[in-house]
Structures are given as C-alpha cells and as structure tokens.
Amino acid sequence: MVRHDVVVVGAGLAGMRAAIEASRYGADVGVVSKLHPTRSHSGAAEGGINAALGNAGEDDPQQHTFFTVKGSDYLGDQDAIAVMCEEGPGDIYELEHMGAIFSRTEDGRIAQRPFGAGGAPRTCYAADITGHVLLHVLYEQLVKSGVTVYEEWFALDLVTDGERCVGVTAWDLVRGGVQGVEASAVIMATGGLGRMYRGTTNAYACTGDGMSMAWRAGVPLKDMEFMQFHPTTLKSNGVLITEGARGEGGYLRNSEGERFMFNYAPNAGELASRDVVSRSEQTEIDEGRGVDGCVLLDLTHLGAKRINERLHGSRELAMDYAGVDPIEEPIPVRPGSHYHMGGIDTDVWGHTLMPGLYAAGECACVSVHGANRLGGNSLLETVVFGRRTGAAAAQDVRRNGTGGVFSPSAAGIAERSIGRLLDKNDGERPHVLRQELADAMYDNAGIFRTAEGLEACKAKVEELRERYERGVVVQDKGRDFNTDLIQAIELGSMLEMADCLVTGAIARTESRGAHSRLDYPERDDEAWLRHTLAFYDEGQVRLDYRPVTITEYEPAVRSY
Amino acid sequence: MQVTLKIERYNPESDESRQETFTVDVVEEATLLDVLDVIKDEVDGSLTYRKSCRMAVCGSCGMRMDGAAVLACKTPMRPVVEAGEVPVISPMGNLPVLKDLVVDMEPFWAKFRAIKPYLDDGGEEPPVKEWRIQQEELDRVMTEALCIQCGCCVSECNSMEADPDFLGPAALAKAARFVNDVRDRGGKSRLEIYNGPHGVWDCTRCYFCNQRCPKGVHPRDAIAKVGAAIYQEGMHSDGGARHAKVFVKSTHQTGYLLETHLVPETVGAVNAIKEIPFALRLARAGKVPNPLKPHKAKKLDEVRKLNKLIESQEQATLEAANAGPTRPPADPAQAKESE
Numbered sequence: 001m002v003r004h005d006v007v008v009v010g011a012g013l014a015g016m017r018a019a020i021e022a023s024r025y026g027a028d029v030g031v032v033s034k035l036h037p038t039r040s041h042s043g044a045a046e047g048g049i050n051a052a053l054g055n056a057g058e059d060d061p062q063q064h065t066f067f068t069v070k071g072s073d074y075l076g077d078q079d080a081i082a083v084m085c086e087e088g089p090g091d092i093y094e095l096e097h098m099g100a101i102f103s104r105t106e107d108g109r110i111a112q113r114p115f116g117a118g119g120a121p122r123t124c125y126a127a128d129i130t131g132h133v134l135l136h137v138l139y140e141q142l143v144k145s146g147v148t149v150y151e152e153w154f155a156l157d158l159v160t161d162g163e164r165c166v167g168v169t170a171w172d173l174v175r176g177g178v179q180g181v182e183a184s185a186v187i188m189a190t191g192g193l194g195r196m197y198r199g200t201t202n203a204y205a206c207t208g209d210g211m212s213m214a215w216r217a218g219v220p221l222k223d224m225e226f227m228q229f230h231p232t233t234l235k236s237n238g239v240l241i242t243e244g245a246r247g248e249g250g251y252l253r254n255s256e257g258e259r260f261m262f263n264y265a266p267n268a269g270e271l272a273s274r275d276v277v278s279r280s281e282q283t284e285i286d287e288g289r290g291v292d293g294c295v296l297l298d299l300t301h302l303g304a305k306r307i308n309e310r311l312h313g314s315r316e317l318a319m320d321y322a323g324v325d326p327i328e329e330p331i332p333v334r335p336g337s338h339y340h341m342g343g344i345d346t347d348v349w350g351h352t353l354m355p356g357l358y359a360a361g362e363c364a365c366v367s368v369h370g371a372n373r374l375g376g377n378s379l380l381e382t383v384v385f386g387r388r389t390g391a392a393a394a395q396d397v398r399r400n401g402t403g404g405v406f407s408p409s410a411a412g413i414a415e416r417s418i419g420r421l422l423d424k425n426d427g428e429r430p431h432v433l434r435q436e437l438a439d440a441m442y443d444n445a446g447i448f449r450t451a452e453g454l455e456a457c458k459a460k461v462e463e464l465r466e467r468y469e470r471g472v473v474v475q476d477k478g479r480d481f482n483t484d485l486i487q488a489i490e491l492g493s494m495l496e497m498a499d500c501l502v503t504g505a506i507a508r509t510e511s512r513g514a515h516s517r518l519d520y521p522e523r524d525d526e527a528w529l530r531h532t533l534a535f536y537d538e539g540q541v542r543l544d545y546r547p548v549t550i551t552e553y554e555p556a557v558r559s560y
Numbered sequence: 561m562q563v564t565l566k567i568e569r570y571n572p573e574s575d576e577s578r579q580e581t582f583t584v585d586v587v588e589e590a591t592l593l594d595v596l597d598v599i600k601d602e603v604d605g606s607l608t609y610r611k612s613c614r615m616a617v618c619g620s621c622g623m624r625m626d627g628a629a630v631l632a633c634k635t636p637m638r639p640v641v642e643a644g645e646v647p648v649i650s651p652m653g654n655l656p657v658l659k660d661l662v663v664d665m666e667p668f669w670a671k672f673r674a675i676k677p678y679l680d681d682g683g684e685e686p687p688v689k690e691w692r693i694q695q696e697e698l699d700r701v702m703t704e705a706l707c708i709q710c711g712c713c714v715s716e717c718n719s720m721e722a723d724p725d726f727l728g729p730a731a732l733a734k735a736a737r738f739v740n741d742v743r744d745r746g747g748k749s750r751l752e753i754y755n756g757p758h759g760v761w762d763c764t765r766c767y768f769c770n771q772r773c774p775k776g777v778h779p780r781d782a783i784a785k786v787g788a789a790i791y792q793e794g795m796h797s798d799g800g801a802r803h804a805k806v807f808v809k810s811t812h813q814t815g816y817l818l819e820t821h822l823v824p825e826t827v828g829a830v831n832a833i834k835e836i837p838f839a840l841r842l843a844r845a846g847k848v849p850n851p852l853k854p855h856k857a858k859k860l861d862e863v864r865k866l867n868k869l870i871e872s873q874e875q876a877t878l879e880a881a882n883a884g885p886t887r888p889p890a891d892p893a894q895a896k897e898s899e
Contacts, residue, residue, distance in 0.1 A: 035612055035618075035620070036620075036665065036669075038618070038619065038708070038709050039610075039612050039613075039618040039619060039620045040618070041612065041613060041618070043613070043617050043618055043708075044613050044615060044617050044618070053689075092690075093686075093688075093689055093690055096690045096691065097681070097686040097690075097691070097743075098678075098679060099678065099679035099738075099741065099743065099744075101698050101701065101702065101705050102690070103695065103698075104693060104694065104695040104698060107692070108691075108692035108693050108694050109689075109690060109692065110690050126705075127702070129617075129705075129706070132617055132706075132708070133705060136705070136707075136709075140677050140678035140679070141678060143672075143673055143677055143678065144678045174658065203612045203613040203614065203618065204611055204612050204613075204614065205612045236587075236589045237589075237594075237614060237615075239614075239615045240615070316616075317615060317616075320616065320634055320636075321589075321615070323589075429601065429602075429605065431601035431602075473605075474605065475604065475605030475606055476605050476606035476608070477606075478571065478572075478573050478606070478659075479573070480572045480573055480658070480659055481572075481608055481658055481659040481662050482608075483600075483608055483609075483610075484600070484605040484606060484608075
C-alpha cells in the first residue's frame, strides 16, 4: 500500500506533463505505469505539434481554432479548442526551454510546416521524431522533479468510496501481487485503444485500459464511435509514415500514377483532413485503382537531401518494414486505425464527473478533436491538458484535503479476481478472441460503416465478451513478470471499449468526420450535433447525449 | 516460412534455466518479435519478453540473437531462415535477468539518473519565446537525441563487463547530448561527473556499442565528444585523461608506446613507485625495454602520418554521425563475421 496526494496512471506525454505540473504545485505525486515512461506510445508520434507561433507565415490562435473546429466537423467544443489553441504557443516555448530539439528556420526560430487541413504552416517538429524527442524531454524533467514512478505496475481498477475516487489497485508486474495505491486525486493518462483493430499504427500497449477502468466505475465515456484512420500506414504491420511526408510535399498516387486526391479535395489535395484522405484512398482501392491493397506515397521528387534531413525516420521505417527506400521508389501505404477521438468525458481542467478523478491525453475527451482530429493536435492536447489537469488536481487536493477512505479490502478483491484468472485451466486462449475482435472491428467498424455491418460487429463483440466471461486460459501460472496475465486483462478492456465504440456508432445515423455511414452519408446537425455519452449499466452500454459547445463558429459545409 | 529458434529460458520462481527450441510458421516479413509473439500465442504463453511499439522507437525489446544485442522488432527473420540458421535468443548482457528474455533495467536507469540527464539552465530566466539557435548547432546533438534507451549498447559493453560501475555507453551518449547543447549551462560541474571514476576514460574503445546500436547513435563517438569537451575545459587531472595523453605523445615522439613513461605520467611519480615491484617482475620476464635507450620507430614520419590520418578520420566519423540513417546489417551471419 502506497499513498500520494496525486496519482497519475500512465506515463506518456499527458501523464508525465500532468505529474510534473502537480509536483510544481507542491503535491506529492506518484506515477503508476504499465510501461517504463520512455516506452510509451507518445514516442511514436512523428510529424509534429501544432501551435500558432507564426514562424513560417501569418498565423494566430484564432485561425488555429477555426481550422480545428472545422476539422472536427463541428463536433469539437469550441471553448475547449480555443483554450488549446491560445495556450499552445506557451507550451511549445516551455518544451523548448526544457531542452526539446525543434527543427529551426534560417533565422534560428522553431520551424513550422503545413499539415493536413490546418490552413497555415503551423506544425512544429523535430525532424520526423517529434514524439520521441518530447517524450524523452518530459522524462528528463520527470527525473529532475523527483516524482516517484511505479514502473511496470499495471493499474487494474479505480477504487472509490461510493462517491469519490480514492485511488487505484495495480498489479506489480515485476514481483507479482496487487498493490493498493491511495490518492486524493487520480489522473488517468493511459492513452488510446487502437489495438482492437487489425492493422493499427498503435503499439501493443494501446488497449484502452484506463477508459475501461473509468467506465466500469460509472464515469461516462464521450464520443467513443470516432476512430481516426491515418492515410499513410505500411501494409505489412500498420507502422505509421508521418503526415509530414505530405507536408513536405509528398504525393499520393493510384495504380495509374494519378495524384487522385484532387478528385476528392480540389483545393487541399494530399493535405485534406485525415478522414477525407483515408476515405479517398479506400475508394481508389475499392474501385480497382490500388496497388496490392495500397496506394502509393511518392516522395522521390523531394530528393535525397530533403528526405534525409526532414524524413529520415520515415525512410528508415519504410526500409525496415516495407523493404522500400523512398528516395528511390514510392512507398505502398493504406489507411490504418490510428487515433481515438473519444474517451473519458472531461472539462477543460481534466475534471470528470467523479470527484477526485481526472483524465488527460488520448484516453480523455475534452473534446478538442470532435469527429476528426487534425494532425499535430494530439501532441498539443497532451501538453496543454496534461499541464492543466496536473495543476487542477494539485490545487483541488490543497483546497479540499485528502478526500475519502480507501477500503483495505480493495486489494484483496483484486487479488482474488486475478487468482481466478490464473487458476483457470480450460477454455480459449486470449489471442483467439483478440484476433476475432480485431478482424470484426476492421471489417465492420472501419473507414466506411453501415447499420448491417455495425450490428454484425456488435453481435460479434457481445459473443466475444461472453466467451471472455466464461474464462480464458492464462498459460503462465507464475506471479513474476507474467505478461500472459496482463495480455488477458488487456483483452477484457478492449472488449468493453469495443462495445462502447460500436454501440455509439450504431446509434449515430449520420456521417460526421471519421464516422462515415454509407447508409447515412450526410451530416445531420439537427439530430446529431451532440456528444455521445456511454455509461456502464450492469455490464452493458447505455447511451445518453449532450449538446456541443458552440461559441463562435456556426456549423458550415465542410469541404477541402 | 518456418522459423526455428533456440531460446534461453529462466524461471525466477523455480530458479531453473534451460534452452528450449521452438519451430513455428510465420509470414515472410516476420521480425524476431513477430516470431516470439506466435510462439507465445500458439505454443507457450509463459514465454516472457518486453514489447510495445514494434517500430523500433520505444526501446522495449532489446535482446540477444546469437550473442549480439538486437531490437527484436527491427530484426527481419527471412535472411536468417534463408541462411539456414537456427539462432540462439537470449537476454541482453550486463544486466540481471528477471525472467526469460526480460532483464532488470534498474541498474541501467540508475546510471541514466547519475549523469544529470536534463538541461541545466543555470537558473537563468529563459527568453519569452524560443532560444534563437541555428539548425547546425542543434545538429551537433541530433545523433545522440536518436537514442531510445533500449540498452543494446550496454548489453555489449566490454568495459562494463569488467567494471559494472562504468557509466556506460547509453548514459554517456545522453551526457554528450547535453554537453553539446548550446542551451546547457552545466559547464565544468557537468563534465566533472563524466571525468570522474567510472566515467568516459573507462571506455576501452572496442566500438561494440557503435556496432550494435539499432538507432545509429554511435555511443563510442559520443563518449569521444564528451572526452574532447573535458580536454577543452583543461580538465586533465584524471588518470584516464593523462593516460590518453601519454599514448598520443609517445607515439608522436617515438612511433612506439613508451611503457616506462606510461605509468609515471598517468598515475604520477609518487604512485608509480608503488608499481616498482610489478615493474621488476616484468623486467625479470624480459618485458621491459631499456628506459635509458628508448626504441624509436624506423619510419617515424609514417607513424605521424598515421596519427594525422586517424585525426581526420575521427573528424569524418563525427560528421558522418550527423548524416542520415544507417542500416545495421540485415544478415546476422555477416554481422557476426565482422565482429
């Protein structure tokens, strides 16, 4: 049993930024993470981080706000988007002062390049390893801050006293055994859930654990049906090739060599928003103009020098995982599940509806991305809202004292449930269910959706949840470093989150942003300009809705 | 394609070690990590290793293939299969094994923490906006900034095998990342950490770290950069620095290494007296040249030319380290030969 004022679950960019800020406010902070912080998936972000610095041309936070609202297909809350865009530049400068190595302009300022649907060159970058650079900088600062990190502790459940969150239980992966982690404030920063899809860009760790913990504790999840498909991922294993490749001038071509994007987005072409580009690519592939299930990302005209300077990481990935040197030939790419816009419902300070529980980063939904996130906005969200949430949690603790009572039985309950999982000797292996889930989600809850497909998917998810409940077999019976056990628990999270996602998608009978219904091809503001809330109801998903906050920009036709 | 691996297993609860052979069918483009995943899913769920990003950026899956550290996710298996190899997969070296292919990284991170792994702003108020820095200035630390802290270099470090307290290639590459950052105000106090015992001078220059780094960080070159910064600061007091100095001096003067000068000039005359019994034993074995008649290379100017060449090559290596990505050999058989 350990205790801290503020406990952060997850140690990617949002989690570490929250921990650092809470610590600055004088809180005693602990970080619980299933991975060592530098192993977090934030490090895989490549292209950059948006902020209206105006270093590469005229820009201001209002423009950034407008293009983010438009990109969200008007589902993003405009007050939250304005906060992010106005505070963004300050956070970028702070990262730079911490030591982040941003690429530079001729006159020594932070360089910025255009990203899809941004309207201006606004994406700051460190070559094409921006996430890696920022993740390591924040880890450096975390070490400096002296915050306690419980590495390779896998959070199991939120602990509540019936009213407020008072901590979490966690499985100590290294030594085995459940640990109680008591806290006056718990910040969830556990990242996304892309692993429930076949061919995702996401790491193996992106299994929606934090969202499912909150959901089971009765906290609503918002806009879960919105899953972004990134237009340029490698065929073999879904590895991401940055949007920066198109930002630097890369072309998308079909099997006939045509730059087809101008048929779909006459003005923006390759730099339309991600939902638009992914749908266009899939249409080209479906209509027989693909190349072996892919389209071609052509960088050859950029030349070796530019590719080596600005896109060397992407070149390395293409060489390693596609056997293609982009200096010499185009890279075959296809859309792949990449980023989940939905998550734990929060306000602009990370508060959830449960006192003592906060969330930030991809596992949260503020909402700043609405129905479709702009490239470069997710890293920004992690630092802006990570910082705000850390500050809010620390200040709330100082104001309200230590909070509720952490029941000593919590760890015992968790220990027994893990014991049951370890004792089970007959049943299915988790990977069988995991594979069936990933196929069902990709086939039926992907880029294009229909009622028929989604209903089939819901039935499949329900079947898989039943099979999971009957018990899966963990073959590793030991307690030390049992990754077989962790993977089985992660599967449970993914199944629950898949249910929330699909249930929301069935109900939303319109097309908006990344949620594209072939049977309802139009956006329907009358009925659907509202957030979906998914509640836990005796194991099932109950939906409710909430209006979108519109301050300045009335919903308009969205074209690129 | 069918892959066979021999995997070193260790169960901490029974304290049993064994080597186990697995044969599985995998797709043509499978990496070592993909093969391990198939084994874990379909054959033995208790096989234990770390993984996460599967795209060579998170640094989780460092392990050894045939005794050389690799990132499992960056190691394609087809060349291995085509060469008819049955590789042995084992945990990384120089770190305690926790279970199967998982090592305890805490000693690794303890060294990371020891080198003051963050920018030292010297308490100065930063500018309102960003520091104005030229791209070329940042490029000086970009190579070290590629490091993902996977531990492959540490696994292969010969010096650390002899001295487990050696800060080692990963931590010292991180050090170089700050030493050469124009924003850092750490100065001498930072360099003192690296100049001390178990610091840069413990490196034996075997270059295994450069060879095994999966990200092109070139840790040995980074250590050289830190050593150079220490030299430039005039911090020659450490035995390691003096040792290096005598090497250069004596090859320059005579074309040979003057062993009789090496010890006194490295450890000082007083301390050298303590080594007299050792020197006498060496003399009895006929291993000490006449100190009064130092041998001199016949073609001294050629040795000096060599010195010059090495200097210019070192410069070129540093420059190359700042260029684009390099690819470690895809063929492990080839990699082994070159070792």
